Amino acid sequence: MGILLIGLLLITxxxxxxxxxxxxxxxxxxxxxxAGILFAPEFLGGPLGAETTEWTRPLVAVALxxxxxxxxxxxxxxxxxxxxxxxxxxxxGKVGGSFVAVLLGFLLLGLTVPGLPGWILALxxxxxxxxxxxxxxxxxxHQYRARGPLTTALLGMVAxxxxxxxxxxxxxxxxLETTGFNAAIPTVIWEIAAALGFxxxxxxxxxxxxxxxxxxxxxxxxxxxxxxxxTGLAEAWHFSPLLAAMxxxxxxxxxxxAHSEPLxxxxxxxxxxxxxLFFTFAGxxxxxxxxxxxxxxxxxxxxLRAGGQIIGAMxxxxxxxxxxxxxxxxxxxxxxxxGVAIGMSLLLTGVARLxxxxxxxxNIITASTLLTETLGALGTRFGLARAxxxxxxxxxxxxxxxxxxx
Amino acid sequence: MKAREWLxxxxxxxxxxxxxxxxxxxxxxxxDHPEGRDIFVLDAEGHLSxxxxxxxxxxxxxxxxxxxxxxxxxxERITLGTVAEHMDDRMLCVGAxxxxxxxxHQHDIFQQQVERRVEDLPVVDDQRxxxxxxxxxxxxxxxxxxxx
Numbered sequence: 001m002g003i004l005l006i007g008l009l010l011i012t013x014x015x016x017x018x019x020x021x022x023x024x025x026x027x028x029x030x031x032x033x034x035a036g037i038l039f040a041p042e043f044l045g046g047p048l049g050a051e052t053t054e055w056t057r058p059l060v061a062v063a064l065x066x067x068x069x070x071x072x073x074x075x076x077x078x079x080x081x082x083x084x085x086x087x088x089x090x091x092x093g094k095v096g097g098s099f100v101a102v103l104l105g106f107l108l109l110g111l112t113v114p115g116l117p118g119w120i121l122a123l124x125x126x127x128x129x130x131x132x133x134x135x136x137x138x139x140x141x142h143q144y145r146a147r148g149p150l151t152t153a154l155l156g157m158v159a160x161x162x163x164x165x166x167x168x169x170x171x172x173x174x175x176l177e178t179t180g181f182n183a184a185i186p187t188v189i190w191e192i193a194a195a196l197g198f199x200x201x202x203x204x205x206x207x208x209x210x211x212x213x214x215x216x217x218x219x220x221x222x223x224x225x226x227x228x229x230x231t232g233l234a235e236a237w238h239f240s241p242l243l244a245a246m247x248x249x250x251x252x253x254x255x256x257x258a259h260s261e262p263l264x265x266x267x268x269x270x271x272x273x274x275x276x277l278f279f280t281f282a283g284x285x286x287x288x289x290x291x292x293x294x295x296x297x298x299x300x301x302x303x304l305r306a307g308g309q310i311i312g313a314m315x316x317x318x319x320x321x322x323x324x325x326x327x328x329x330x331x332x333x334x335x336x337x338x339g340v341a342i343g344m345s346l347l348l349t350g351v352a353r354l355x356x357x358x359x360x361x362x363n364i365i366t367a368s369t370l371l372t373e374t375l376g377a378l379g380t381r382f383g384l385a386r387a388x389x390x391x392x393x394x395x396x397x398x399x400x401x402x403x404x405x406x
Numbered sequence: 407m408k409a410r411e412w413l414x415x416x417x418x419x420x421x422x423x424x425x426x427x428x429x430x431x432x433x434x435x436x437x438d439h440p441e442g443r444d445i446f447v448l449d450a451e452g453h454l455s456x457x458x459x460x461x462x463x464x465x466x467x468x469x470x471x472x473x474x475x476x477x478x479x480x481x482e483r484i485t486l487g488t489v490a491e492h493m494d495d496r497m498l499c500v501g502a503x504x505x506x507x508x509x510x511h512q513h514d515i516f517q518q519q520v521e522r523r524v525e526d527l528p529v530v531d532d533q534r535x536x537x538x539x540x541x542x543x544x545x546x547x548x549x550x551x552x553x554x
Contacts, residue, residue, distance in 0.1 A: 074477035075485075082485035134477060142473045152484050159480040258456075259496055261478075268476040 002055040009280040027373045036283015063274040064343040065231045065245040072249025087156040089320035095130045095164045097312015102126040105304040116357035127172040129305040130165040133338025134158040148389035170240040194239035203251020220266040275339040282366040290363045333383035335376030410502040413538040420539040425490030443525035456493030
């Protein structure tokens with residue numbers, strides 16, 4: 001039944017995504033989420049025989065592994081050097097700012113939910129708050145033909161910050177899966193060291209294997225097989241699957257050198273499928289009553305994340321000597337949050353201590369993603385305009401708007 | 407017919423550049439020689455070390471016109487380096503004594519592997535020095551002329 005539902009989710013998600021973006025000019029993700037709601041267990045999912053959403057767990061783990069692999073392979077060491085200190089420092093500031101603001105905000109206000117200690121909720125939301133939605137931001141840059149120092153910094157930062165977000169989220173998960181401070185240290189060290197070791201080794205093997213395969217179709221089999229195998233090993237041997245997949249991507253890129261494109265291009269083409277799955281799965285978990293009861297938490301998360309990243313990015317950029325046009329706008333233009341955040345929240349359904357509260361976190365993240373994809377996109381547009389980097393509007397045919405990507 | 411005989415009958419300018427040149431220099435070279443579709447990168451000793459095609463070069467320099475980017479392409483777009491950083495160092499090279507009839511078959515197999523459009527096939531000697539290029543357009547013209 002899971003297979004039938006996945007097919008229905010993909011086709012319905014695609015249809016609703018295209019229709020809502022065409023007729024209502026809203027992000028495609030809104031349609032994806034509605035498709036998920038339609039097939040939730042209490043609606044059409046139940047009669048179709050899918051009374052629970054547990055069957056989505058392995059798919060989410062593999063799909064997030066693919067995204068982590070692509071994030072890990074986004075840049076070479078030489079490119080990181082080229083990016084410059086301003087982008088690196090502003091990224092650290094932005095990620096650190098949103099993390100600290102959400103963490104401290106939730107802790108100081110003493111916010112808690114039933115069945116989950118306040119510090120765990122704060123830590124998880126803080127980790128997820130560090131993500132950004134590159135596709136939504138790039139689409140706005142393209143649509144308004146933005147160019148200039150802020151745009152350049154923005155492009156570098158959206159490509160980098162999800163890598164940091166994955167590291168932070170992996171560390172938080174590793175910490176949550178232990179009991180007590182003394183037990184946490186060796187566990188976390190193993191989770192990280194094994195992930196890095198297996199990831200580096202796997203990347204070397206994948207690169208050498210793919211190099212000898214004559215056809216791209218076979219290379220795709222090797223890539224997907226490698227990611228799924230590593231994710232499975234991580235589950236069996238208790239190391240971080242996300243860190244491992246990200247290191248796998250980094251290692252494949254490192255060993256592939258100038259020839260690494262075939263190691264990434266086939267999976268990049270799968271990215272939209274992954275995001276449709278993430279958003280429709282989030283829709284399956286969405287409960288309007290939960291959102292209504294926790295509307296305050298959702299708005300607070302949105303405001304803390306926005307404030308934290310605006311201030312953090314400003315401090316990071318100023319620290320590196322960035323011009324005012326960058327430091328005063330860079331946090332604002334990075335407000336959209338998307339598929340990676342949703343994927344992270346979905347992954348929580350498989351964490352033993354969070355079984356009861358994962359649904360609530362998915363609801364908070366999904367609702368706030370809808371806010372950031374709409375209001376956040378306005379912030380991106382406003383920030384670029386304030387920086388004087390908007391050149392004009394690229395004519396985009398109706399129904400082909402690209403500013404709705406996750 | 408062997409590759410060296412083909413070069414004698416169909417002389418074509420091989421566009422070459424040093425690895426530390428900028429992508430803009432590579433683009434200028436191609437624009438100055440519109441009949442060329444591929445640039446070959448030579449090392450300090452004049453050996454063939456890489457290839458950069460028009461399609462690849464265009465996708466790098468006009469990246470801002472594309473509506474969607476992967477993370478990899480985002481970084482590429484703002485860290486445009488030298489020709490050597492973007493060239494393909496795995497190329498299909500034709501030996502001077504190879505038969506022309508075999509070249510297209512090898513070319514097809516190679517393009518399946520690397521997904522790169524290569525229209526000027528480099529002919530090299532034993533030391534990998536560039537002797538010239540065989541243009542796919544010339545092969546096509548020759549095939550049409552023979553058939554008619």
